[in-house]
Amino acid sequence: MTARVVAWLSEGTWHAVVDSVARVLEATNSSPEVVLLHVLDSQVGEAVHGAFGGLLGRGMRERDPGTAVTDAGRAAAAELLEAARRRLGAPAELVVRAGRIEREVVAACAGADLLVCARDGDRSRLGPHSLGHHTRFVVDHAPCAVLLIWPDAAPALASIPSPP
Amino acid sequence: MVSGVAAEALALALLAGVLLFAMLQPRGLPEAALAVPAAAVIVVLGIVSPAEALRQLQTLGPTVGFLAAILVLAYLADAAGMFTWLGGFLGKLSAGQPVRLLGLVFAAAAVITAVLSLDATVVLLTPVVFRTAVSLGLRAKPHVYACTHLANSASTLLPVSNLTNLLAFSATGLSFLQFAALMGLPWLAVIAVEYVAFRWFFRDDLRPAPASAGTESHRDEAHRDEAHRDKEMAPDKEMARITAPPVFVFAVLGITLLGFGASGLVGVEPVWVAVAGAAVLAVRSRVRGEISVSGLVREASPLFCLFVFALGIVVAGATGHGMGRALGAMLPTEPTFAGLLGVALIAAVLANVVNNLPATLVMLGVLGLDPHPGLVLAMLIGVNVGPNLTYVGSLATLLWRRVLARREAAPTLTEFLRLGALTVPIGLLAGVAALWFGLTLGGGMQ
Numbered sequence: 001m002t003a004r005v006v007a008w009l010s011e012g013t014w015h016a017v018v019d020s021v022a023r024v025l026e027a028t029n030s031s032p033e034v035v036l037l038h039v040l041d042s043q044v045g046e047a048v049h050g051a052f053g054g055l056l057g058r059g060m061r062e063r064d065p066g067t068a069v070t071d072a073g074r075a076a077a078a079e080l081l082e083a084a085r086r087r088l089g090a091p092a093e094l095v096v097r098a099g100r101i102e103r104e105v106v107a108a109c110a111g112a113d114l115l116v117c118a119r120d121g122d123r124s125r126l127g128p129h130s131l132g133h134h135t136r137f138v139v140d141h142a143p144c145a146v147l148l149i150w151p152d153a154a155p156a157l158a159s160i161p162s163p164p
Numbered sequence: 165m166v167s168g169v170a171a172e173a174l175a176l177a178l179l180a181g182v183l184l185f186a187m188l189q190p191r192g193l194p195e196a197a198l199a200v201p202a203a204a205v206i207v208v209l210g211i212v213s214p215a216e217a218l219r220q221l222q223t224l225g226p227t228v229g230f231l232a233a234i235l236v237l238a239y240l241a242d243a244a245g246m247f248t249w250l251g252g253f254l255g256k257l258s259a260g261q262p263v264r265l266l267g268l269v270f271a272a273a274a275v276i277t278a279v280l281s282l283d284a285t286v287v288l289l290t291p292v293v294f295r296t297a298v299s300l301g302l303r304a305k306p307h308v309y310a311c312t313h314l315a316n317s318a319s320t321l322l323p324v325s326n327l328t329n330l331l332a333f334s335a336t337g338l339s340f341l342q343f344a345a346l347m348g349l350p351w352l353a354v355i356a357v358e359y360v361a362f363r364w365f366f367r368d369d370l371r372p373a374p375a376s377a378g379t380e381s382h383r384d385e386a387h388r389d390e391a392h393r394d395k396e397m398a399p400d401k402e403m404a405r406i407t408a409p410p411v412f413v414f415a416v417l418g419i420t421l422l423g424f425g426a427s428g429l430v431g432v433e434p435v436w437v438a439v440a441g442a443a444v445l446a447v448r449s450r451v452r453g454e455i456s457v458s459g460l461v462r463e464a465s466p467l468f469c470l471f472v473f474a475l476g477i478v479v480a481g482a483t484g485h486g487m488g489r490a491l492g493a494m495l496p497t498e499p500t501f502a503g504l505l506g507v508a509l510i511a512a513v514l515a516n517v518v519n520n521l522p523a524t525l526v527m528l529g530v531l532g533l534d535p536h537p538g539l540v541l542a543m544l545i546g547v548n549v550g551p552n553l554t555y556v557g558s559l560a561t562l563l564w565r566r567v568l569a570r571r572e573a574a575p576t577l578t579e580f581l582r583l584g585a586l587t588v589p590i591g592l593l594a595g596v597a598a599l600w601f602g603l604t605l606g607g608g609m610q
């Protein structure tokens with residue numbers, strides 16, 4: 001049975017995640033299945049949909065900007081994953097999911113052996129807040145090992161404040 | 165002839181039915197399909213006398229005409245490429261920095277809402293902003309939510325910014341310029357509250373991209389050709405390219421805006437200024453083949469205009485028999501700070517229970533024939549800022565969507581609701597405080 005690696009890719013930080021997956025592939029002898037995952041936040045389209053509903057039907061249904069936003073989001077997700085596959089330079093399955101981001105990521109990890117994802121919080125002050133709330137949930141609930149990477153250079157040891 | 169309690173109950177039931185129908189639009193039927201028969205029933209049963217109904221239609225006439233003209237104006241600006249240009253322009257100015265883009269989106273959404281009404285921001289600006297954010301490789305959520313929020317909360321500045329303002333404009337007795345002068349400070353105060361809240365609420369989504377983003381991977385730098393690199397860094401070239409600015413549209417909009425300001429001085433109804441601006445753009449777009457005449461008529465939303473007329477009569481029936489007096493007894497009558505805040509809060513609650521359009525009609529009916537302008541403006545702050553509390557503008561719609569959600573697995577917007585709970589109370593408070601300050605400064609505004 002081959003191992004399965006899921007890479008969760010988000011706007012801004014996906015380059016570093018793909019590069020880490022490439023390093024994982026180089027380091028292993030077996031060739032694991034790679035899944036490149038992007039999750040669309042369905043709340044965005046729904047919020048726009050709702051704002052349009054608030055206008056009480058002024059303008060026609062077919063002009064619902066929520067639909068336009070959702071469609072544009074799907075197209076952008078496909079492009080992001082395609083760019084990621086090119087950067088990886090290895091075969092990979094491309095998966096787009098939509099829903100609550102953190103729950104969809106965890107659900108996509110069913111049967112996976114490793115999840116690779118990036119910190120998405122405040123990296124200017126190292127500490128608990130370097131994990132945003134999506135990543136926090138994913139790290140806490142992932143059903144597999146998690147490789148949590150720094151999207152930019154890892155901080156130096158000297159960045160740790162001295163003990164009180 | 166129905167009167168008293170029976171009339172009140174029947175009118176309220178009809179109002180509830182009309183609003184429910186408008187929110188659900190069963191089989192895609194227009195909202196006027198039930199509102200017009202309901203209004204007819206109200207008049208036939210004598211709940212509203214024919215003379216009173218005629219008076220309602222006369223008051224609503226310029227308002228509805230104004231709405232149609234503004235809807236057409238926004239549509240024509242879009243047909244001439246203004247929003248596409250704006251998307252590219254915002255993207256370029258932002259230099260890919262999420263915080264800078266948020267500031268630009270705030271400015272754009274606030275101005276578009278003020279000048280071309282909240283409809284233009286929701287229907288035309290939001291999709292453009294989404295595509296701009298995505299083409300820059302940024303998270304679109306803060307920017308899209310900024311559009312949906314400001315469409316409501318930044319719609320207080322001018323009488324044209326929101327249909328609610330148009331409905332209340334004549335009741336204020338103010339000129340276009342006086343309205344804008346009194347609402348300028350509240351407008352800025354509410355936007356400032358929104359901006360601070362957004363910066364904090366979306367701090368995770370607004371982090372600058374790490375330095376590694378867009379660089380070559382460590383593996384195959386040598387093999388990569390230029391075309392691939394371009395594709396990876398600018399996934400949506402169409403958006404990145406900026407078209408020529410639509411100078412003519414900006415000129416017409418600018419002159420229209422000046423015309424609004426001057427309308428009070430020369431004694432012309434501002435609705436004619438809007439019609440003139442729309443006509444100039446329409447003729448040009450028609451000559452250039454950008455629009456069709458049928459498209460123009462459709463964009464003026466004649467059925468929705470009919471709905472507003474009918475709703476006005478139904479609301480008059482519902483408020484004219486006791487409920488109006490009961491609500492009126494609850495409303496403050498003096499434009500003190502507490503009085504203004506009270507009116508704004510009641511208006512905000514009402515706008516969230518039903519929708520801000522009927523809420524405005526009800527509040528105007530309750531405030532009476534000659535209310536203090538400050539109270540009308542406070543009411544507008546309430547009905548305009550309030551709807552952000554429930555993302556669909558009313559509790560009724562929200563509950564209905566929850567019923568649907570159980571069937572279709574549509575998401576519940578806990579995040580959007582938390583954002584509203586954060587911005588609306590503070591925004592209302594800041595807006596009313598700014599209005600009170602302006603009124604006091606202006607010597608009480610007789």
